Amino acid sequence: MSQMPQPTALSRCPSCEEPLEAADRFCGACGYDLSAVSAPPQDHPTITMNGTSAGLPPAAPSVDWPLAPEVDSADVSAPVHRAADIRGTDSGGSELPHPEHPEHPHGDPAGVRPSVAKRPAGQPSGVRFDRPSEPDEYPLAPPAGEVRTAEGHPADGPDREVPADPRTADLPAPPAGAKVCVACRSGQVDTDGYCENCGHAQPRERDHMEQELGAVAAVSDRGLRHHRNEDAFAISSTALPDGSPAVVAVVCDGVSSATRPDEASLAASRAANESLLAALPLGTHPQQAMHEAIVAASEAVNALADPSTAQGEHAPHVNAPACTIVSAVVTSALLIVGWVGDSRVYWIPVDRSSLPARLTEDDSWAAQMVAAGLMNEAEAYADERAHAITGWLGADAYELEPHTVSFKPDRPGVVVVCTDGLWNYAEAAEDMAEVVPLDAAERPLHSAQVLVGHALDGGGHDNVTVAVMPFPAPSQGAGSA
Amino acid sequence: MANFSKSNVPQFSVDVYQNEYLPEGGREVNAIVTVSATGGGTIGSAVAAPHLYTAGQGPDAAVAIMVDCSGSMDYPPAKMRNARDATAAAIDTLRDGVHFAVIGGTHVAKEVYPGNGRLAVADTATRDQAKQALRKLSAGGGTAIGTWLRLADRLLSSAEVSIRHGIVLTDGRNEHESPEDLRAALDSCAGRFTCDARGVGTDWEVKEVTGIASALLGTADIVADPAALAADFTHMMETAMGKEVADVALRLWTPVGTEIKFVKQVAPTVEELTARRAEAGPRAGDYPTGSWGDESRDYHVCVQVPTAAVGQExxxxxxxxxxxxxxxxxxxxxxxxxxxxVWTDDMVASTSINPQVAHYTGQAELAQVIQQGLDLRKAGDVDGATAKLGRAVQLAGASGNADTAKLLAKVVDVVDAAAGTVRLKARVAEADEMTLETRSTKTVRVKK
Structure with missing residues (x-):
């Protein structure tokens, strides 16, 4: 543990890689002003973390970094270090110096810096961040059919606008029936899913997905800052042996620092859904069925890690596909939730005078800190490591610990099953209740759309997926699976 | 007419290596494009001229060998003898059925074999006749390589073949025609046949020889010791015989609003292609790559795109x-x-440089600083030359370009390779300097 605010927490000069002493304010080799390192990025991505090793809270108060001086002590302009001044880049081995990304200012500088690309191949790491570790290849889906809804949808928002210059005079008029680019609205879409005129990628099927199935509805959106949707969901309804309805929702959030997180989330959501659909009609206790579904989902994700399907040189380190999972089963009397990771279930009573509740406990660094009494919730969630997850589905997960809980709500309500792309914008149950429409139980799809819209309005920094299901399960929704 | 026999035309594959992530507002996209051609026989009709091929045999080809017969070839006399021997070795390497001709070059071009504006078809008899004819080669006259190339073009175009290739051997400067004449000849021959160029001895002009090879999409090299000519000619001809498909162009489509900053071949040698674009329909252009056998080449493509919002692709x-x-x-x-x-706000993703792009950016800089350093050295700018060649030593060492590093070490004394500290050697053999200059564009591939 560190006792004092340190002049620098860097182990090496960000400019010349010279090893530094703890008290250095300037690099001894090149004179780089070590106080000039900028603040870490503001975004709070999902990260996963080994809860035992790196999880100690910093005892030192946060450091007020002085501003970089414009001139040095001799009144000469301070030297500017550009990326191009620094030689040597090799994602396989040596490190890229990024002055913009200082080591974590607290404690062990090698701790949780988000440089997952440095991790040696095959070494399972307890720490993961929900951002791409390095450029990866993935195929574009062929142009999908009707994908984005027109009304109030981000596809029409300012973020989707394309730089002007529709020099399209030389384009043949698109034949009737051909897909026209959503960006420039004049080029045709080629077989790879790009516009033949402006080159823009066309919306993929998973960029925005909506599904409504009687008593349950789900919406998933790519968000505004990510280039693909790595979330996935599955919803269905079936009947228990006594003929009463059971409604299922599964939501998964792919871990971006893993390879093929989108495949992981899709496989997990499908496997869990199928497992529940198989077990529930046979009379398996729903909580047992939930446990088995998460195990099945885990196996489905593990299966993706087959090295023969790994993308060789594009993904030099074996970083198995991984995702979170959260699922809820609603019957006429029971509400069962199960999860691994930091995707959540919220309970919102129809009668808003009673209290809403969060029904899941994140497998996350912040949750562990709070649970251990080491930090209060505000402190924990303000930390850079807050979103590091400590449990996930994937071949490199340490140990699968599915959490399942069974509830017997005494009043009607709606169950909101969501990824952190939503709850980042409505963390507390009360906040979530504020944004869930009052008629959510009657109009689940509309409510899911509203919730996704809330996340997009808040910035849409992550993929957003939410399923909304009323409790108790209405009997007309049964048996339609 | 359909021909159902399998051809030897190779199968092409394209791999792209890049960091596609751009920061907000980022516009420059760099990619290394690896084009590989591997043993054919599988794509049948998907070739330029399948009717010309017969089963179990390479494509029809025509080759013209242009041997410098200027007066200087007699000093020392071994040079002419070695050139004859080398040409004979090249002729021995010709596959049966290949059309060929030998041209003796001075200030004019003369047909040495077979003559009368024709090409011979290689077989045991014609190979022997050609080698007999080589004995008549004698030195005397000037040097006007443009005339040799124009004659080679006339002869090669008389045959209905798919691969046309020339080999130029010279030992002196192109003194008997203006640089414009040579340029015009190269322009008229470009795209009509490919041509390798070799300089023998040390009295020739490096930029002339590399210019010929560059314009005609062939290789350039120095054969400082005439005795090594035969082996080099054999190797060159073997490579020519391995060519299976000609006139392949790299087609680049770019969307509206983009600007192509450059297109370069970066392996096996650095070759600027940007200015050689031929427009090919809306938003597309073709860059010539010449003929291909079983081989792999890398291209560096740099495109400036209009910026888009984070999350866009x-x-x-x-x-x-x-x-x-x-x-x-x-x-x-x-x-x-x-x-x-792909635009992202993830700084880690957008600031990393693809290792292939970084490697070839360094290799291209290596070729450039060698050229600049040698030019400065010739101009007497010791400090400038030392700085450039020091940088070259640093780049060659860091990228593992051992061949170039060895050549550099013959021109400079390396004090600290990692830091790029060098001293110009006081005395440098002319052959060493010319070898370095000629081979400066050779690159190594990135270690995988």
Missing amino acids: MLAARVSLVIPQGDGSVQNLGAQGLVRA
């Missing part, structure tokens, strides 16, 4: 391979690669 370029046909249509070779741009 676009296709910055589509790379494919085509063979332009005489009638304006093209034969598409099937393989294609996509160069993408």
